[in-house]
Amino acid sequence: MLLIGNGRVISRDSDNLYLENGCVAITDDQIEQVGTTEEMKQKYPEAEFIDVKGKVIMPGFVNMHNHIYSTFARGLSINGYHPQNFMDILRDQWWRIDGTLTLQDSYHSATTAYVDCIKNGVTTVFDHHASYGEVAGSLGMLSQAADELGVRTCLCYEVSDRNGEAQMKAAVKENADFIKTASKRTDDMQKAMMGLHASFTLSDASLELCAANKPADVGYHIHIAEGMADVHDSLEKYGKPVVNRLFDFGILGEKSMAGHCIYISPREMELIKETNTMVVTNPESNMGNAVGCPPAMHMFNEYKIMMGLGTDGYTQDMTETYKVANIIHKHHLGDPNAAWSEVPQMLFDNNPKMANRYFEKPLGVLKAGAAADVIVLDYQAPTPLTEANINSHILFGMTGRCVTDTIINGQIRMRNRELVGVDEAKIWAEGQAQGQDLWQRINS
Structure with a gap:
């Protein structure tokens, strides 16, 4: 004892x-x-x-939406990178990074990220991974790192059509394989979800394939309406809002989690509430990407949606996210009373409740x-x-x-x-070497 x-x-x-x-x-x-x-x-x-x-x-602390693969972006300068909008950021930075990541990159980005979690008091992490440079086995690399560092984690892989059908199918298989692996564990330390990038990079056929490879007791982890491109794509291609499209495919539900939800309508909020879908807001990332402020106070107070906080890979420090979430809504709404009670409830009450839709012990x-x-x-x-x-x-x-x-x-x-029990200096040194190697490959 x-x-x-x-x-x-x-x-x-x-x-x-x-x-x-x-x-x-x-x-x-x-x-x-x-x-x-x-x-x-x-x-x-x-x-x-x-x-x-x-x-x-x-x-x-519990972090409900993270991107461990973004670890090696810290300090990175990409040749010719000068984004003008969110799509430029996705295409020219994040998709370029994850399109280069190997299994070794994934492993070392995870060990350094989990070390940083421990140092910041984050004991549970829900991660959304992408490494299209090498898909198969990548969640296993994160799982191995989590076991070595002892951090409680729920993993998924970001399925997307952006790299072609073969890579999309590989991503679905990576999710399905890890879901099976996680389901066999008895230690309540690792769980799995079916990861989806966003509606605008997923065809109907891809969504159907994901559903066919997902057990009923596992939900989806997806970005929703983080930028206007997602909104326009769904309306133009499918004649319906993003949330309605996902609802039609059975993607919403109490085990599913929607990141961001910046540009959604009241009716979409109703669908999220009616299906008991979880929503995670990521204030630092939203401000950094200049994508806007979600109607989080409206979703929280008017629709009583189960809402939590994540870092979106911006940091491993949940107190940073708490501070920014407290002020972004005051600034956005011009209301000094906004977020005083809602944000701490998201962080200290809802994040654990959401995590306990997967993990057993409170x-x-x-x-x-x-x-x-x-x-x-x-x-x-x-x-x-x-x-x-x-x-x-x-x-x-x-x-x-x-x-x-x-x-x-x-x-x-x-x-x-x-x-305790790990060589921290070795982890940092190997991580820095791997990060430098990744930078050279990205800019070559």
Whole structure:
């Protein structure tokens, strides 16, 4: 048994939300109990005790939409790249990158990304992968990296027609193969979805092939109306909005997740709500790509859609996303009251609820029976930290780099900012070498 105590516990359990001198007791891969440090030490005197010396103890963060393959884009300069719109960004940067990625690129981008997740207190990641330079076995590379680093993850491969029929079919098979592999696991650490790029790069025949290769208990992970090209394509080719088209193919549903949803109509929102489809908004990416701000507050408040937050590969730090999500909607709506309650609910309540549509043990909460995903943050509050102002302290005072300790599935993955059980220096060195090699291939 492991005790993590002498800290300020933010449990996210409504019955025991905040403990000034709290302690989390862990047995194997789940939380045994949460209480005061004195209570836990008296009850479990033989347990190993980690004294966090007044730091903050919280559940690990959940990232509901990521692109690990974008890791090696950091610092990359592509010859002749000067985008004028979102389609230029997709075609000339991201599709050029993923069209070059090999299995080794995928593996090393994943090891470095998962290290960064651990360092930022992200314990669960839903990833949307693409590596059309080498498709077969690529999800296996991400899976291997996740196992080596111990990060809980749900993977899928981005099916698209953009590289021709053969590559599309290879992508469908990669999804189908990994779905079978993940279904055989018993450790609740890896799950799978059927990944789709976006409506405008998928024909009816491709969508039918995906459906034919997807089990009923697995949903889709797709980008919806991230840019106007998606909207125009669906209206011009199929005579219907994007969400309506996907609804007709049975793609919506409680196990399916829609990224972005920037340009959708009220009727499309109704379809998303009626089908209990999850929506993930990615504020930093949307601003960086200049694609606009989604009607997230409208979807959240008026339609009661299950909405969460993702990074879209922009960062591995969910506190960054929290900060940007808080201000983008205030700025967009001209309303200083917007997003105060909605965004923290997305991050701290909905992200775990969405993830638990796949993973079995409760995530995002410190209570008996929940997954033992616990992080410790070094944060000195200049004002009182209370049950009533927890979210404000996280929003304005904490960053991912405040994290000193990360425990995932009951295993200590980082202690005092040093990774446990892996050679971190080796991972970074190999990643940098692989990234440099990828850059040369992209610009050759």
